Amino acid sequence: MAQHERLQQMREWIKTTPEISLDQLMEEYRISRDTARRDLIQLEQEGKIIRVKNGLIRVGTNTTVQYDRRTEQPEKDRIAQRAITYIAPHQKIILDAATTVARMTVHLPVQPVQVITNSLAVVEQLESRPEIELYVTGGKLDRHARSLVGIKTADDILNYQVDRVFLGACGLTEQGVFAENLEEAIVKKAMIRSSAEIIVLADHTKFEKRFLHKVCDLDQIDVLITDQTPDGTWHDWLTQADVLLETAEEE
Numbered sequence: 001m002a003q004h005e006r007l008q009q010m011r012e013w014i015k016t017t018p019e020i021s022l023d024q025l026m027e028e029y030r031i032s033r034d035t036a037r038r039d040l041i042q043l044e045q046e047g048k049i050i051r052v053k054n055g056l057i058r059v060g061t062n063t064t065v066q067y068d069r070r071t072e073q074p075e076k077d078r079i080a081q082r083a084i085t086y087i088a089p090h091q092k093i094i095l096d097a098a099t100t101v102a103r104m105t106v107h108l109p110v111q112p113v114q115v116i117t118n119s120l121a122v123v124e125q126l127e128s129r130p131e132i133e134l135y136v137t138g139g140k141l142d143r144h145a146r147s148l149v150g151i152k153t154a155d156d157i158l159n160y161q162v163d164r165v166f167l168g169a170c171g172l173t174e175q176g177v178f179a180e181n182l183e184e185a186i187v188k189k190a191m192i193r194s195s196a197e198i199i200v201l202a203d204h205t206k207f208e209k210r211f212l213h214k215v216c217d218l219d220q221i222d223v224l225i226t227d228q229t230p231d232g233t234w235h236d237w238l239t240q241a242d243v244l245l246e247t248a249e250e251e
Contacts, residue, residue: 001029007042014049014058021055050144057144075203075227076100078248081107082225083166083201089113091163094191095122097147097184098168100201108132116160118153118187120146135160140183149183154190165195169202171209174237176218178211185213197222204228218243 006029014020025036040056043049049056080103087093089111095101097119105125115126116135126132139153167188171178177200179185192198198221207230218241225246238245 003039003042006031007039010039010043011048014043014056018058019055024055073203074250075248076103077106078250079201079203079225079227080104082246082248083199084108086164086166086199086223087111087113092116092160094157094160094162094165094195095119096165096167096188096191097121097142097145097149098201100203101166101168104166114162116157116162118148118157120148139187142183145184149187151186153183154186157187157190157194160194162195164197164199165191167191167198167200167215169200169206169215171211172200172202172206172224173208173210174218175210175214177215177221178209179213179215180211182213185215188215192216192220199223199225201225204230207234217241 010025022033022036025031025039026033029036031039040049040051043056044051049058076099079100083101083104084107087108090113092114093116095104095115095117097117102119102121102125105122110131112131112133114133114135115122116137117123118137118139123134123136126134137148137153137156139148139156140150142149167177169177170180177188179188192215198216200221200223202224204227218237221241221243223244223246224238225248227248227250229247229249230245235245
């Protein structure tokens with residue numbers, strides 16, 4: 001089937017189905033994962049869908065519900081609980097817009113902390129916490145990620161100097177940390193420049209994934225917190241890069 005025919009069928013499909021996975025597209029049209037991703041890029045450019053990591057959601061779908069569902073995963077919760085042990089009273093920290101990072105706010109104990117964030121989810125969780133001094137960046141709204149992104153966001157962040165930043169990662173390889181889009185990468189780079197210590201939160205599915213936009217090298221990370229022990233090769237790479245590995249495995 002030619003791409004234009006396949007895309008027309010997909011346009012009809014998404015009128016009645018708010019969420020479709022890559023696996024469903026591959027099975028329905030007997031196409032490769034790369035071909036399915038290219039089709040989704042085309043549909044996204046038309047403004048019909050929002051791409052997510054494993055498929056699509058139709059434009060107009062309640063993205064708050066979608067975001068909350070991505071956040072409430074056991075492995076993210078374990079990583080988040082380990083991450084908050086790195087927060088001490090009176091510290092200045094940055095929390096980025098990753099879903100795992102946002103989960104930290106649920107477990108953050110009552111203590112005075114200064115928090116800078118570009119995440120709407122973090123703001124919603126912390127706005128009622130009087131002991132937390134909360135700073136919110138400006139920028140362009142990314143509805144799917146529920147975050148503020150772009151040059152304005154990065155410029156705002158560079159006005160701060162903090163003790164620690166907690167970053168999510170779309171992908172991790174021997175070459176470093178990767179983001180899915182340029183605006184996200186720009187913001188993460190600014191956060192790294194503004195922080196004395198870099199803590200990356202990434203579940204096991206992010207390992208060996210490479211995207212177009214690189215955020216930083218492995219040796220720029222101080223701590224990597226994940227949910228499953230990576231293989232021996234990763235231990236070698238992290239040791240060479242002087243990265244402390246924390247594993248929040250299921251008990």
